[in-house]
Amino acid sequence: MNTTRISIVLILALALVTGAMAVEELPQFPDEYKGTVTIDGKPAPAGTTILALIDGEVRGTLTIEEKGTFGGDMNIDKNLIVTGYADDAGKTITFTANGKNAGKATFRPEEIHTVALAAKSGGTTPGGGGGGGGSSPSNPAPVKTVAPSVEAPAAPPVGSTNLTTSSGGMVDKATAVVSSDRIATITVPEGTGAHASDGTPLDEISIRPALSYEVPTVTGETGFAFSGYAYLCGPAGATFNPPITLTFEIPAEEWKKLKGDQFTIKWYNTDAGRWEEIPTTVDYETMTVTAKVSHFSTFALFTAAPATGDDNLPAAQVTDQTRDGATGGKTNDWTIPIVAGVLVIIVIAGAGLYLMKR
Known part of the structure; x- marks a missing residue:
């Protein structure tokens, strides 16, 4: 009888210790x-x-x-x-x-x-010296290697720039200009016919982010939603033949927030009072959206509209947040400790019933 009870107590103690160790290691x-x-x-x-x-x-x-x-x-x-x-x-x-x-x-x-x-x-790692001959001096003079000079491409001017054109309005030199937020870029190739609204040769181009009150109201649009990126290209009414390139280069974090699987660039037709779509090319590798434009106006980027009830709005940017306020990611799995606890309780209850019957 005593031997049986001692054995049961030892088994219970072992079970409790094992359970505690398992929980500790979780x-x-x-x-x-x-x-x-x-x-x-x-x-x-x-x-x-x-x-x-x-x-x-x-x-x-x-x-x-x-x-x-x-x-x-x-x-x-x-x-x-x-x-x-x-x-x-x-x-x-x-x-x-x-x-x-x-x-x-x-x-x-x-x-x-x-x-x-x-x-x-591609960072370089300092390495050992080259394998010279065995009779070379212990401290040979270093050999200076001069890399060939390579001129980096000049960054496009910001906001506005002069356009060099002939008397007939043909662009003599390829020109580009980028908006102040570095998102939208206009590129005018050499040989493009560029004219102001009155037909005279165009001598300057500009682009800037549109202020909120300058963005025409988006009404009657189906399938697409305004992304928040809109730009005024000037001078208004300027024309180009063939069309020039307008490129939106979206930062990685903003690209993710947009969550759209479709993008399109539209221009605002003041006469018709509506946004009109332009054939658009999307490069998901470089996160750029490009369109060919034949005249200057107000341009904006649109994305596929979220489905009804789909929370597709950008999440608040939080540097650190506790799990109570987090909705993403995985949660801790407590299956193992719960099962271990249940097993310990079952063992104790079974032992108690056994002792009572004895």
Whole structure:
């Protein structure tokens, strides 16, 4: 009898200790990350793998699905989940992008953080000296190598620029100008016929973001919604033959917010009082939207309108937020500790019933 009771007590003690150890080893609520990632200063391509390491051990991995950006606050967004244990709080997380160092952060579980990861793929690594002959001096004079001079392409002027044209209005030199927010660019190729509204040769072009009160009301539009990007190109009424190029280059984070699988550029027809669509080309790799325009007016970028009831509005930008306020990413799985607790209770109850019967 005593031997049986002692055995039962030992089994219960072992079960309790094992359960406690299992719970102790379970990860805490994870740390979550969303944000942007670049390689060599450019948005990382879709398919880039991000790793998160603590003490050299991989604690999280994510393959991005959209160029230059990952995660978010929506349920459908995939955040980078970094798991840790009780003694990991405050430790350093090292991030890599395709195996290259991309940044660091501090492990703080139960929060969502916004990060901007940046990796360099072609950085040079100091190496050993070249393999000279065995009889060469121990300290040979260094050989200076001069790289050939390569002139970087000049950035387009901002806001406005002069246009060099012939007496007949033909552009003598290719010209470009970019808006002050660096989003919209006008490119006028050499040989383009450029004339002012009165038919005289055009000698200047300009582009600037439209102020809110300068953007005509969007009414009667079906299938598309105004993205928030609108620009005034001038002088108004100027014409071009063949049409010139208007390009919208959207930042990675803003591109993700738009969430549109279709984009179009429209111009405002003041005579008809409506926005009219222009044939548009979308490059999802470079995150640019381009259209050919034959005259200057007010131009705006539109995206596919969200379906009724679909919350497609940009999420609030939060650097850190607690899990109570987070809607995206994964939540901690408590299945194991719950099951372990139930098993311990069952063992204790069974032992009690057995002793009572004895």
